Amino acid sequence: MDTAIHMTPKPQTPLAMNAQKFGLWLFLVSVVLLFGALTSAYIVKISETGTLGISLPSIFIVNTAIIIASSASLQLAYYFAKRDNLPALRIAMVVTGLLGGLFIWGQLEAWDALLAMNVNFVGHPAGSFIYVFTGVHVVHLVSALIFLAIMLYASFRLRIHSRKLDRMEMCVTYWHFLGGLWIYLYAFLAYYN
Amino acid sequence: MSTLDTQTAAHVEDHAHDDHHEHHDNFWTKYIFSTDHKMIGKQFLVTGIFWAIIGGALSMIFRLQLGFPDMDLEWIRPILGNWITPQGKLDPEFYLALVTMHGTIMVFFVLTAGLSGTFSNYLIPLQIGARDMASGFMNMLSYWFFFLSGVVMLVSLFIETGPASAGWWNYPPLSALPQAVSGSGAGMTMWLVAMALFIVSSLLGSINYITTVINLRTAGMTLARLPLTIWSFFLTAIIGVLSFPVLLAAALLLIFDRGFGTAFYLSEIYIGGEALPQVGGSPILYQHLFWFLGHPEVYIVLLPALGITSEVISTNSRKPIFGYRAMIGSMLGITILSFVVWAHHMFVSGMNPFLGTIFTLLTLIIAVPSAVKVFNYLATLWRGNIVFTPATLFSIGLVSLFISGGLTGIFLGNSAIDIQLHDTYFVVAHFHLVMGSASFFGLMAGVYHWFPKMFGRMMDSRLGYVHFWLTFIGVYMVFFPMHYIGIAGFPRHYYSFTNFQAFSGFSDLNAFVSAAAIFTFVAQLIFLFNFFYSMYKGRRAPQNPWNSNTLEWTTPIEPGHGNWPGAIPAVYRWPYDYSKPNADKDGFEDFIPQTVPLSETPNSNLPFEKEQMEEVKQK
Numbered sequence: 001m002d003t004a005i006h007m008t009p010k011p012q013t014p015l016a017m018n019a020q021k022f023g024l025w026l027f028l029v030s031v032v033l034l035f036g037a038l039t040s041a042y043i044v045k046i047s048e049t050g051t052l053g054i055s056l057p058s059i060f061i062v063n064t065a066i067i068i069a070s071s072a073s074l075q076l077a078y079y080f081a082k083r084d085n086l087p088a089l090r091i092a093m094v095v096t097g098l099l100g101g102l103f104i105w106g107q108l109e110a111w112d113a114l115l116a117m118n119v120n121f122v123g124h125p126a127g128s129f130i131y132v133f134t135g136v137h138v139v140h141l142v143s144a145l146i147f148l149a150i151m152l153y154a155s156f157r158l159r160i161h162s163r164k165l166d167r168m169e170m171c172v173t174y175w176h177f178l179g180g181l182w183i184y185l186y187a188f189l190a191y192y193n
Numbered sequence: 194m195s196t197l198d199t200q201t202a203a204h205v206e207d208h209a210h211d212d213h214h215e216h217h218d219n220f221w222t223k224y225i226f227s228t229d230h231k232m233i234g235k236q237f238l239v240t241g242i243f244w245a246i247i248g249g250a251l252s253m254i255f256r257l258q259l260g261f262p263d264m265d266l267e268w269i270r271p272i273l274g275n276w277i278t279p280q281g282k283l284d285p286e287f288y289l290a291l292v293t294m295h296g297t298i299m300v301f302f303v304l305t306a307g308l309s310g311t312f313s314n315y316l317i318p319l320q321i322g323a324r325d326m327a328s329g330f331m332n333m334l335s336y337w338f339f340f341l342s343g344v345v346m347l348v349s350l351f352i353e354t355g356p357a358s359a360g361w362w363n364y365p366p367l368s369a370l371p372q373a374v375s376g377s378g379a380g381m382t383m384w385l386v387a388m389a390l391f392i393v394s395s396l397l398g399s400i401n402y403i404t405t406v407i408n409l410r411t412a413g414m415t416l417a418r419l420p421l422t423i424w425s426f427f428l429t430a431i432i433g434v435l436s437f438p439v440l441l442a443a444a445l446l447l448i449f450d451r452g453f454g455t456a457f458y459l460s461e462i463y464i465g466g467e468a469l470p471q472v473g474g475s476p477i478l479y480q481h482l483f484w485f486l487g488h489p490e491v492y493i494v495l496l497p498a499l500g501i502t503s504e505v506i507s508t509n510s511r512k513p514i515f516g517y518r519a520m521i522g523s524m525l526g527i528t529i530l531s532f533v534v535w536a537h538h539m540f541v542s543g544m545n546p547f548l549g550t551i552f553t554l555l556t557l558i559i560a561v562p563s564a565v566k567v568f569n570y571l572a573t574l575w576r577g578n579i580v581f582t583p584a585t586l587f588s589i590g591l592v593s594l595f596i597s598g599g600l601t602g603i604f605l606g607n608s609a610i611d612i613q614l615h616d617t618y619f620v621v622a623h624f625h626l627v628m629g630s631a632s633f634f635g636l637m638a639g640v641y642h643w644f645p646k647m648f649g650r651m652m653d654s655r656l657g658y659v660h661f662w663l664t665f666i667g668v669y670m671v672f673f674p675m676h677y678i679g680i681a682g683f684p685r686h687y688y689s690f691t692n693f694q695a696f697s698g699f700s701d702l703n704a705f706v707s708a709a710a711i712f713t714f715v716a717q718l719i720f721l722f723n724f725f726y727s728m729y730k731g732r733r734a735p736q737n738p739w740n741s742n743t744l745e746w747t748t749p750i751e752p753g754h755g756n757w758p759g760a761i762p763a764v765y766r767w768p769y770d771y772s773k774p775n776a777d778k779d780g781f782e783d784f785i786p787q788t789v790p791l792s793e794t795p796n797s798n799l800p801f802e803k804e805q806m807e808e809v810k811q812k
Contacts, residue, residue, distance in 0.1 A: 009809060009812075010412055010413075010763050011412050011413030011763050011764065011765060012412065012413070013410075013411075013412045014410045014412075014414060014415060014416075016407070016408040016409070016410070017407075017408060018408075019327035019328070019404050019405070019408045019409065020327075020328070022327075022403075022404045022407060022408055023327060023328065023331075023400050023401070023404045026399075026400040026403055026404065026434055027396075027400060029434055029435070030396055030400075030434050030435075030437070030438045031438070033434075033435055033436075033438040033439055034438035034439070034441055034442050036439075037438065037439040037442035037443070037482055037485070038442050038446075041442065041446070041457075041478055041481075041482060044475070044478055044481065045457070045473075045475065045478060048473075048475060049473045121449075121453065121455060122453060122454045122455050122456075123455075123456070124456075124472075124473055125455070125456050125457050125473045125474055126473075128449070128455045128456070128457065129457075132445070132446070132449070136445070
């Protein structure tokens with residue numbers, strides 16, 4: 001035993017948080033930067049070429065409601081997990097997943113509506129950007145669905161409960177983030193059209 | 194006292210726990226799919242060295258063309274095949290591919306992955322007192338994405354239409370249209386794929402570095418006790434997280450323009466009298482997005498080298514670093530400023546000239562933190578008890594290159610002077626000195642300094658001295674004359690100057706630069722021999738070969754997985770207690786490691802340290 005340890009009190013351990021959660025937040029920062037770059041590129045673009053001057057497909061409003069509902073149901077799932085109500089947790093997670101799938105389907109419907117309005121991916125850059133925003137967002141949502149599926153599997157393996165919520169919390173954070181990101185993108189497109 | 198006992202008991206348990214998990218590594222888990230940060234750091238280093246050889250060799254080929262345009266290059270045909278024309282000359286399009294790939298490889302694969310990847314991985318856990326990175330698995334993924342990216346880039350060198358040829362920044366429309374240059378076909382596609390993989394690798398790495406530095410520091414390792422190396426890696430990683438996603442956005446839109454016919458960057462282009470359908474795009478948009486990464490990338494390359502230099506200079510001057518907080522402050526300043534100067538790369542792109550004046554001002558402000566750093570290096574060396582190890586020499590070399598290359602940055606940062614100098618060899622000389630060579634010297638300083646920790650053996654210092662002097666002299670011989678070539682108006686990226694009457698007067702200077710470049714490249718063979726020979730046959734390293742204060746030297750000479758066999762040591766002081774007055778009365782030589790408590794050094798404690806002890810006692 002080192003004598004130094006007995007003579008000097010051990011210094012304080014630095015403040016730290018769950019490293020995985022911290023990493024997730026950094027990942028979210030990088031996603032913000034990705035969309036920040038794309039949306040600023042859009043602003044630069046329309047300052048030169050002007051907007052499309054179309055009204056956005058009305059199904060975007062439905063999709064926004066769906067993704068808000070999915071966030072609510074996932075928050076509910078988290079609430080059930082905290083109370084160790086595992087059957088309700090699983091149902092809420094499945095509902096969230098279905099709502100997420102519905103949202104993606106709704107976005108594809110929106111693409112159809114855009115095509116019907118003669119706004120193509122190839123053509124006026126302002127129109128191309130709508131596809132890029134929604135498409136890149138959907139890619140992220142698919143990754144969140146995979147994350148959710150892993151969590152659902154974990155709940156069947158009894159790896160989520162009131163004393164083991166870290167990964168569930170990360171899943172909820174990511175899901176809410178993507179919901180907020182969509183609302184930002186929608187508001188952005190609505191404002192600049 | 195009782196709390197202390199439980200703490201030590203907890204550590205013993207901790208230890209037993211670690212022993213329990215000690216795997217018996219086989220070749221695959223130890224050397225290939227390793228999650229140990231030390232092995233991953235070495236993987237990055239060896240891969241970086243491999244790429245440095247490739248990148249350097251490419252530059253040798255185009256330097257031959259520039260310096261000796263009449264030379265018969267038939268002898269390279271076994272390697273380059275049909276890129277040597279039947280007349281024995283280098284193919285002009287392949288010349289462009291060579292400069293493009295030289296830039297890409299050196300900036301991303303050598304000086305980002307090879308420098309920051311190596312030392313961030315290797316040193317962060319060892320110097321902050323952690324068993325490993327926050328996520329060993331992510332760390333492994335980071336290396337393997339880098340490796341994959343390298344494979345794609347390497348294969349692209351050998352395809353029939355040649356690798357990407359539009360310059361390392363790959364501006365559209367040149368990069369967007371395969372009709373523009375043959376390298377913009379499959380080669381450009383592979384470049385984009387490789388860069389996307391590289392961005393993923395870099396993000397995985399950076400997120401890991403930041404998380405580790407913030408959350409996994411050992412007891413007592415406050416932010417104000419972090420070695421400057423860690424500060425530099427930390428800030429580098431922050432720049433990476435903030436800037437690489439923007440490059441991803443730029444690349445994504447370029448992929449759509451190339452593959453799907455969108456018009457983000459393209460507008461009103463005629464090829465052979467035929468108009469392309471794309472209308473409404475803007476190539477300047479790409480430049481903005483690219484340089485929003487591209488400029489911070491310069492500091493991603495440079496900051497780790499500056500951090501390594503701080504550590505090496507302080508240790509080997511046997512003096513505390515001058516202005517520790519000013520060093521951190523200036524690195525923070527550089528980090529923030531690096532995001533608001535990108536348009537100085539675009540002064541003559543057709544951007545609004547008024548915007549140019551703003552970016553000129555912001556760019557010149559960077560000179561302030563840079564000058565603070567240089568001043569602090571010199572003040573640390575001033576009247577120090579300098580031990581001239583190869584690492585010290587390379588660090589001093591970095592300071593020299595940083596000054597001489599930084600001065601020309603002040604010229605180039607002015608939008609008015611840039612009209613004359615942009616896209617000439619003056620620019621090439623500037624960034625090769627301040628970013629290329631300076632960072633390379635930092636990399637070398639790091640390798641010479643931490644080689645004993647990495648491989649448990651010493652590198653031969655006499656070969657190190659020879660390597661340093663040849664490289665140092667060589668680098669100046671290459672890049673100093675290049676300024677004159679640039680002022681004379683030589684544009685970069687030109688295949689040949691012999692057709693222009695105006696440039697015929699400088700062919701001897703170009704020949705001199707080429708000869709010096711070959712000389713410098715050959716001198717690196719000394720390093721390669723020294724590196725690989727010492728790995729197996731070098732003198733065994735002692736516990737603390739440089740009498741350094743930082744934590745990595747408290748691990749076993751060849752640390753295993755988990756770094757410390759027992760409990761992780763706690764930290765009681767900053768890492769720069771060199772030549773502290775009265776340390777001899779406390780039984781120390783000219784250095785007091787971070788692990789020594791203040792209570793053991795009553796004679797040498799400074800007034801504020803005595804106050805700290807009083808505070809601790811009262812608690």
